[in-house]
Amino acid sequence: MTGNSLLSEKPLLEVEDLHVRFHTRTRIVEAVRGVSFSMGREKVGIVGESGSGKTITGRSILRLVRPPGEVRAKRIEFDGIDLLGLSDQEFRRIRGKRITMVMQDPKYSLNPVMKIGKQVMEAYRLHTGASRRQARQKALEMLEAVRIRDPERVFNAYPHEVSGGMGQRIMIAMMLIPEPDLIIADEPTSALDVTVQMQVLAIMDDLVSQRGMGMLFISHDLNLVASFCDRVIIMYAGRIVETCRASELHNARHPYTRGLLASLPRIDAPVAELPVLKRREEWKTDRIDHDLIR
Amino acid sequence: MGESGSGKSTVLRAISGLNPDWSGRITVLGRQQGPKREKAFYKNVQMVFQDPYASLHPRHTVDRVLNEPLDIHGIGDKEERIRAILDDVGLGPSFRFRYPHQLSGGQRQRVAIARALILEPRILLLDEPTSALDVSVQAEILNLLNRLKRERRLTYILVSHDLAVIAHMCERLAVMNAGSIVEEMSVDQLRRAAPEKDYTRQLLQASLGYDRETVRHFTRYD
Numbered sequence: 001m002t003g004n005s006l007l008s009e010k011p012l013l014e015v016e017d018l019h020v021r022f023h024t025r026t027r028i029v030e031a032v033r034g035v036s037f038s039m040g041r042e043k044v045g046i047v048g049e050s051g052s053g054k055t056i057t058g059r060s061i062l063r064l065v066r067p068p069g070e071v072r073a074k075r076i077e078f079d080g081i082d083l084l085g086l087s088d089q090e091f092r093r094i095r096g097k098r099i100t101m102v103m104q105d106p107k108y109s110l111n112p113v114m115k116i117g118k119q120v121m122e123a124y125r126l127h128t129g130a131s132r133r134q135a136r137q138k139a140l141e142m143l144e145a146v147r148i149r150d151p152e153r154v155f156n157a158y159p160h161e162v163s164g165g166m167g168q169r170i171m172i173a174m175m176l177i178p179e180p181d182l183i184i185a186d187e188p189t190s191a192l193d194v195t196v197q198m199q200v201l202a203i204m205d206d207l208v209s210q211r212g213m214g215m216l217f218i219s220h221d222l223n224l225v226a227s228f229c230d231r232v233i234i235m236y237a238g239r240i241v242e243t244c245r246a247s248e249l250h251n252a253r254h255p256y257t258r259g260l261l262a263s264l265p266r267i268d269a270p271v272a273e274l275p276v277l278k279r280r281e282e283w284k285t286d287r288i289d290h291d292l293i294r
Numbered sequence: 295m296g297e298s299g300s301g302k303s304t305v306l307r308a309i310s311g312l313n314p315d316w317s318g319r320i321t322v323l324g325r326q327q328g329p330k331r332e333k334a335f336y337k338n339v340q341m342v343f344q345d346p347y348a349s350l351h352p353r354h355t356v357d358r359v360l361n362e363p364l365d366i367h368g369i370g371d372k373e374e375r376i377r378a379i380l381d382d383v384g385l386g387p388s389f390r391f392r393y394p395h396q397l398s399g400g401q402r403q404r405v406a407i408a409r410a411l412i413l414e415p416r417i418l419l420l421d422e423p424t425s426a427l428d429v430s431v432q433a434e435i436l437n438l439l440n441r442l443k444r445e446r447r448l449t450y451i452l453v454s455h456d457l458a459v460i461a462h463m464c465e466r467l468a469v470m471n472a473g474s475i476v477e478e479m480s481v482d483q484l485r486r487a488a489p490e491k492d493y494t495r496q497l498l499q500a501s502l503g504y505d506r507e508t509v510r511h512f513t514r515y516d
Contacts, residue, residue, distance in 0.1 A: 049428040049429070049430065050428055164298070193297035193298055193455065194297070194455070194497065194500035194501055195297070195496060195497065195500045195512060196297075197500070198500045198504055198505075198508070198509045198512065199509055199512060201504050201509075202504075202506055202509040202510075205504075205506060220428065220429070222429070223502075223503045224503060224504060226503065227503030227504040227505065228503075228504040259430065260429060260430060263429050263430050263432070263433035264429055264433075264458065265433075265436065265458040265459055265461065265462035265463075266458055266461075266462075267457055267458050267461045267484065267485060267487075267498070267501065267502070268485060268487075270461065270462070270485065271462075273437050273440070274433035274436055274437055274462070275433070276430070276433050276434050276437065277430040277433070
């Protein structure tokens with residue numbers, strides 16, 4: 001599944017000139033300033049530091065930015081549907097069914113007083129109207145698909161009874177069960193240990209490619225995105241500064257991207273002192289594209 | 295180095311005296327330590343914590359934060375010391391009367407480092423000092439820590455889950471899993487990708503990035 005073969009088809013998601021502002025007591029914060037990109041059924045990473053606007057971009061697509069946040073865009077189109085033109089009620093048929101979102105931390109995103117099985121079933125029944133028995137069957141299957149060893153036990157457990165890695169896998173199960181076309185994953189593995197992180201990524205990778213989904217993978221981890229995604233979008237100060245193939249990230253040309261990569265300590269290439277990023281004003285306005293992501 | 299729950303932070307806390315419930319032997323600067331530490335111990339051993347947002351009192355200015363250890367240990371020339379240490383951690387005098395909420399994450403961690411160093415300790419215990427920071431800020435803090443170590447001839451014990459950070463900062467490392475040390479080695483050995491234990495090898499592979507084939511061969515060690 002690479003973007004290449006799909007360039008001729010209609011993109012799964014198109015975002016054009018997205019702006020998000022927050023009105024605070026003292027000033028207006030422009031969190032996202034004119035983001036445009038499109039993607040097919042592939043894994044696209046958005047990387048950036050805290051405050052770069054990557055999370056808000058993901059949330060804007062799903063209409064999850066609340067007041068005082070104000071979202072404007074020329075166009076947000078998903079599989080031929082104009083998302084901006086939908087009523088809140090119509091949007092609910094898309095969100096959670098055709099586009100789902102995996103959040104960073106299972107501790108805050110799972111309901112602590114509801115058994116896991118019930119939460120997973122709820123996601124399915126809400127969007128398919130399946131019977132309780134069908135939903136239970138499907139939930140157990142899905143828990144197994146994310147490599148939970150004893151699905152029956154986990155089904156009847158509360159979130160505090162499982163580990164962080166398992167909680168994350170449960171959230172992924174919940175988000176995959178409606179068989180969405182697009183998953184927006186916001187730092188889905190950042191809270192996990194590296195080995196568990198890799199295992200969870202492998203599960204998502206397999207499911208995304210088997211079912212032909214698109215995935216927008218939001219992360220601060222450049223190495224991870226370079227090795228996991230097909231294409232990468234790099235954001236700085238609310239804008240896209242560079243886009244490239246993930247395999248080409250290490251040949252990035254934008255000084256911000258290069259600076260970020262250089263500031264990472266490396267096991268195989270020791271340096272006496274790490275190069276420090278010297279931020280420049282023009283990074284707030286220029287952009288380099290290495291492929292047809294735009 | 296270790297994954298969450300491996301016991302790495304607990305070891306550090308036992309050394310620092312924050313965790314009194316341990317058995318065995320801890321010797322610091324030639325002196326065997328009991329569960330309680332005397333005041334002189336803290337003049338030689340100080341700690342920097344993971345989360346600079348949580349380790350500074352939100353209603354104390356930088357000045358007050360830096361005064362406290364000096365007051366506790368009855369040290370004079372406070373003016374001079376505070377000015378010098380702020381310079382040394384790259385903050386400068388304009389930061390002296392600010393509150394934590396007026397500082398960025400990197401600046402807060404610089405204050406935490408200044409607080410630890412103002413007593414001129416010989417050993418610094420660092421518990422994931424950069425894992426809450428962006429990579430560009432991490433580079434600045436790691437450079438600062440390395441310079442201070444060189445100039446002040448300090449000894450660091452650094453706890454981290456990030457092998458690349460450890461490779462950059464340390465000469466030797468111990469890998470922990472489930473409460474005990476799995477393997478000790480030099481950083482050179484790590485750089486040559488030549489750990490002896492399978493557990494360490496797997497950690498190293500996972501740290502190098504995502505690879506579908508590699509993950510297929512992962513085993514569980516818990």
